[in-house]
Amino acid sequence: MSPQDIPNDFKKIVEARKEAFSSLSKQKIEAYMEICGIKPIEDQRIFWKGVHIARAAMVDIPMELREKSIEWMLDNESLYSFISKHLSREEQKEQLMHFYEVRYGNELDT
Numbered sequence: 001m002s003p004q005d006i007p008n009d010f011k012k013i014v015e016a017r018k019e020a021f022s023s024l025s026k027q028k029i030e031a032y033m034e035i036c037g038i039k040p041i042e043d044q045r046i047f048w049k050g051v052h053i054a055r056a057a058m059v060d061i062p063m064e065l066r067e068k069s070i071e072w073m074l075d076n077e078s079l080y081s082f083i084s085k086h087l088s089r090e091e092q093k094e095q096l097m098h099f100y101e102v103r104y105g106n107e108l109d110t
Contacts, residue, residue: 021065
């Protein structure tokens with residue numbers, strides 16, 4: 001399937017997601033969630049963890065933004081940082097970057 005085959009509405013939703021998650025604007029992210037029919041998340045800690053987990057996996061945003069989300073997860077006691085506390089922060093970051101690169105790739109397949 002080529003990008004031209006994707007309906008315009010879907011392209012708009014993908015662009016809205018990219019813009020919302022790239023900006024880290026809570027208002028934009030919640031507006032995107034509403035478009036997708038996702039209920040607001042009351043617990044702010046869970047909200048931001050979810051945002052950063054999603055950002056780290058997004059291949060249509062710059063790697064620098066994905067890396068910042070990985071750093072956020074390490075700074076905010078994600079499950080990974082808890083189970084790998086024997087590693088240095090740099091080793092933790094390296095492993096998470098590798099995980100997301102292997103799992104999701106570095107760029108969109110076109």
